[in-house]
Amino acid sequence: MREFIDISYFIRNVPYYLEIREQSLHSSSVSIMNNDVIGNSEIKISGISARSFLGGKWGFASSCQLSENSLKTIIDKAIGNAKLISRQMNNINLPSNPASFDFDISKNYRDDKQSDFLNFLFELEAYIKNKYPLIKSRTLNFHQAISYKNLVTSDGSYLLYSLPRAFLSLNFSIEKNGEPYELSDSFGGIGKFCTILLQKEKIYELIDSTYLSLIKKSEGVYAEPGLKELLLGPEVTGNLAHEAIGHTVEADIVLGGSIAKDFMNKIVASEQITLVDFSNKAFSDLCPVPIFIDDEGTSAVDVTIIENGILKSYLSSKQTAHDLNIPLTGNARANLFCDEPIVRMRNTAILPKENKLEDMISSIDDGYYLIKTSGGEADTNGEFMFEIDCGYKIKNGKISSPIKDTIVLGNAFEVLKSVDMVGDDFKWDSSGYCGKKQPISVSVGGPSIRCKAIIGGR
Amino acid sequence: MSGRNINRINKKKILNRLETLENKEVIIEDIMRSRDILNWTLEQAKKIGIEKSSLSFNKGEKEEINVLTNELSMYSTSFLSSISITGYIGNKKGIIAINNIDKQNILDSLNTLLLIIKTSKEDPAYELAPYQGTELFVDKNLQFIQDHMIYRVSEFLDICSKDYPSLNIEQASLNFYRSFDWFLTSNKTEFFSYGGFYSFDALFSNRLSDRLSSSSSLFFAKKDLTLPLIEWENTKSIIKENILELYPQPIEKKINGSIIFTPNSVDELLGFLFDSISDSAMIRGTSLFKDSLNKQIASNKLTIVCDPFYQDFVDNAGYTEDGFLTKSFCLVENGILKSYLLSFYGSKKTGKERALNYGSKVIVKQLDKKIDQIIKETKSGIILGRFSGSDISPNGDFTGIAKNSFLIEDGTIKYPLCETIISGNMAELLLSIEDISSERINDGYSLLPYIKTGKVLIHGR
The missing domain is CATH 3.30.2290.10 (PmbA/TldD superfamily)
Known part of the structure; x- marks a missing residue:
């Protein structure tokens, strides 16, 4: 040191x-x-x-x-x-x-x-x-x-x-x-x-x-646009957890009028969905971005944001915890010495279940398997968009032709309500930065999930 | 802002330019002390074997007022400095950046830089810019009044609360940044600049009972706080449009229609062009326009000028990062590409001419019609407030969501849109520009109009 x-x-x-x-x-x-x-x-x-x-x-x-x-x-x-x-x-x-x-x-x-x-x-x-x-x-x-x-x-x-x-x-x-x-x-x-x-x-x-x-x-073809059955790979699921849900439950965004303001203790997702913002350890291992004490000196705890489909917690700082009368979670983080701490996620993930990837693919007659994303953004009203830069069409339960770059979009809570299969293939992705005011390292994680959302194309 | 050739930058020359500044004696001491350290740094670099070097030094103070959920939440002051040293041995290059300029730290960093350079590989394109003389760029009329900043933000919040009761300002900040910069090289180029500006950004939405609009944002930079923030450019109309977005509708059919980029979204169209003719795409050879100099790459209605000295822009850059004095030039004239945006390195790698500046200050020439008339003449399409989508492919293909956008049918704005996807090709859109508005918005770095082009595929679920 x-x-x-x-x-x-x-x-x-x-x-x-x-x-x-x-x-x-x-x-x-x-x-x-x-x-x-x-x-x-x-x-x-x-x-x-x-x-x-x-x-x-x-x-x-x-x-x-x-x-x-x-x-x-x-x-x-x-x-x-x-x-x-x-x-x-x-x-x-x-x-x-x-x-x-x-x-x-x-x-x-x-x-x-x-x-x-x-x-x-x-x-x-x-x-x-x-x-x-x-x-x-x-x-x-x-x-x-x-x-x-x-x-x-x-x-x-x-x-x-x-x-x-x-x-x-x-x-x-x-x-x-x-x-x-x-x-x-x-x-x-x-x-x-x-x-x-x-x-x-x-x-x-x-x-x-x-x-x-x-x-x-x-060699890819344009995706056929519209509301489709989608299999999101772990990287895309992780980004869904962070961008589309995570930001809406940051307490400063909640105070600012986020859609999640009205949803506490209500059903916001399929009961297959449990979403956690881990502080420093998950599945018995150190998280990719371990936070033990946040930049306001608060002891950092794991936050179960959604438990079996029900919204349970927001992510807080000292002032937002005071203003909303919610528990302190240790989510106040600053990037550089010249940045003030603001509410940020840490290691945000949808928890895995028991489904195998091959079973999830074979369960889809007509849809898409979306594997890689280079980022996206979400609105306080729950609408989100991710760029997809690697994906395939699924036809009659089998991987079919590759697709050109596209986007996937929808209302985060509606998409999570449509989830009916959650895989066992959990992965972390920690290479990205979250860009809320100050760029800061975060990690996102999840397994493959089957859901319905809108895909772009021609 | 002014610049002119002088034989040597000295204390008297700078003092003359800072004539209206308070505490100018204190500031000038700091400025000259910094230059002494930088000159010493150049000497030390030479002594340890770094053959050529350039130094870019910035020292400044940032004042910031933050708003969170319609209330003042924080006042912040930051004292910042940084020095970036680029060194060359033959055609090997390395860079080190530090923010602590005590002499021991600089010496340690120079030794690290020496190792970094030695690890590199010879590349004939790596070369220090030739001698450019000495230049002084000073903003004479810079004024900072702390109470005025607080007053303007409080006034903005009061006006918004009174005139727009459903408006929810999620976050906002008013910043003032003033700094001085030195750029010195081992071949005696010497640039000095002193300036500052205000910038205001806000993220907001509207909430009415259980209805919540999509978030909108705004960003403007100005030289002074003469006008109330609510009067800055099109702030009022962006807020009013967001109120309409409380009641968005999805588009019911798939249409192949026109797209009207607003000054806020036209960056997407121009950004594709700028990225395609800058170093990265040109050196990699992935640019669609790599062989398009003096060829038609856009409709003849489009003329773009890159002017770092435009009087109503802030943060005017008299010199480039790689050490050349900048000049204004026409990038696209009546749709014809007149220059690439290549740096000294990019120019040497591609064998094409270096740009006179690298395109950070942009003016798009306006045409005669007002935006209302352009909308009246639009059969079907959308007016695009913000594009939320994929990176534009090198071939120009894009797909994304039309955010803060409205449907146009038979010359009338029908309703705000939600869940609406647009797809098309930016290169084709540049060629099919139909009209450019007479109104333009100045965000402090660019002066941009509404641009109508088409066709794009517009659809919902």
Whole structure:
């Protein structure tokens, strides 16, 4: 664990709520495209922030100067800023569930050199170039980011935290009948370069499967648009959990008028659906984005959002828990030192059941199997859209022709009510970032599910 | 904002430009101290074996007022700085970015940068921009009044609450960012800029008993707070349209109709063009327009100018990230592609000319008709407020949802749409532009009209 300045000294005996967070990020990135190095960089940013709550309003200040003088300045500024917009004299007592935790797994992984990252990409590049000459353009990227955090709060929380994450991503393009086709994928999670290197075989498998999917995609047909029976693969299910449901139950969005505001303890999904936002452990393993104490110092707990089809909980921060009179869940997260904590998801997943994928495919007479998504967005009224960049038609219980890029859409709760089969093939996907105000790492998970939703096409 | 050649940037030159600024003596000391450190950094880079280098330094202060659920929720101040160092040894290149500029940290970072560069591979296209002289870009009239920011946001909330009772402002923020920048290179190019601007963004919907509209958003940037926020560009009409969206209907039939991009959604159409003629697609060879210079790529009604010095834009960029002075130029003239948007690196990789700027400030030329007349002349189609859909394929194909959109039939806006999918091809839409409105919206970075084109497939369930 790296050395931090003693920030706890400044939090003693303050007559109002105050939190101080020192944070740094150290990232390395290398990219090659068709044997040329197009990216070769390192970023080191660090800073400190203070946030106070006075008269029902927040004041925040941050600085990239890591010194005691700078800290004193930003504490004064944070308090002054809250006073600037506060119209009431009486303070509001925020709910509190403080905890202390040391989590430093960064030291468990070996540090490698930038040259090792680049040499590995060139090794993969040579493999792709030799084996798949049809690929017209190959882009490979390795990115490693280690975040460090030191948090103290006036209600007694203390956190020291470091988390390394490493990802390899690839993008291939081919040309068919004069038209370009592209497909991307990524691989990684908690760890550093050495973690990726230990799983070389899986990376070669990913290269092979991405190429095959791209070739099939180039032979794809337009989906027939309309309301269809769909089999969503784990990656798409995970995104449904995060984008379409998760955001509607974030308590700041609920306060802002989300459709989920009226649904507490009501049926919002098929009884086959249980949806959980895990804090740090799931299925006995560490989650891809483990949060033990959130950035307000709240002890993080697992939140069962939907239990057997019934909406049970929202995701909260200190203020939203106070405003809605709901439990604290530890979902307040900030990306960088200069960002304030806001309500965010952590590891959001639909839980698996017992159905086998082959049985789910054979149960569909006329529909689509949607495997990969490159993202999507959701509305506070529950409407969602995902991009689908790999999928197949299902005809008479069998996988049929591949389809071109399309979208799937619908009202999240209506789609979840239509779920009648849930698979046993659970997978996490942690390569994405959630873009609500500040981009932040999250993971999404789920099994295959059978449901009805609208698919785009021609 | 002004720029002109001078022999050397010194304290007096900057002071003259900052004539109206409060605390200018304090600021100037910081500015000159930063340049001393940067010059020292260039010297140290050379000493350890980095043959050529460029430094991009930014130091600023950001003030932000946040609104959550119709109420002021937070006031924030951030003191930020960053330095990005690009180094070259022969034709090998590396970059390091840090935000702590004490000398020991810089020395450590330069040593890391040296290793990064050495690990790289020779690429003849990697080269430091040639000497560009020295230039000074200073926004003379920059004013920040903290109380005025709070007043404008409070006023906006009061007006919204009174005039639009069903309106629910989910989140909003008013920001002011002021900063100074240095760009220095080992071959003595020296650029300095000082400026700042306000930006306002909001996400909102309308709620009436059990009805909830789709969310709408707005974003504008301005040089000052002279006008109330509610008067900024088309804020009022976006709010009014969202109220109508409390009662959306799905489209009943499949139609092949016109699409009218609003200034808020026309980015989708132009973005496809810009992506296709920029470095990534051009170098990879996946651009549909890779051999289209001086050829018709759009209807002859379309003219696009990239002008980084347009007086009503904010954050004017006098120089590019790779160290060239920018100039205004016509990107598309009467539908003919007049330039690519290639950087120095992209230019060397493709053998095509570097652009005079890289397209961050865009003006689309307006035509004569008002948007109401264009709608009257539309037989069937939609007016697209926002596109929520897949990335546009390199060949131009797209599919997505028409959000914040309305159906047009026989020259009249019929009703707001829900669950409506549109599919088409952006390259074909560029060629089939039928009309461009006389009204334009300035979001601070672009000046965009309504653009009517077609045909696209529009359908519901």
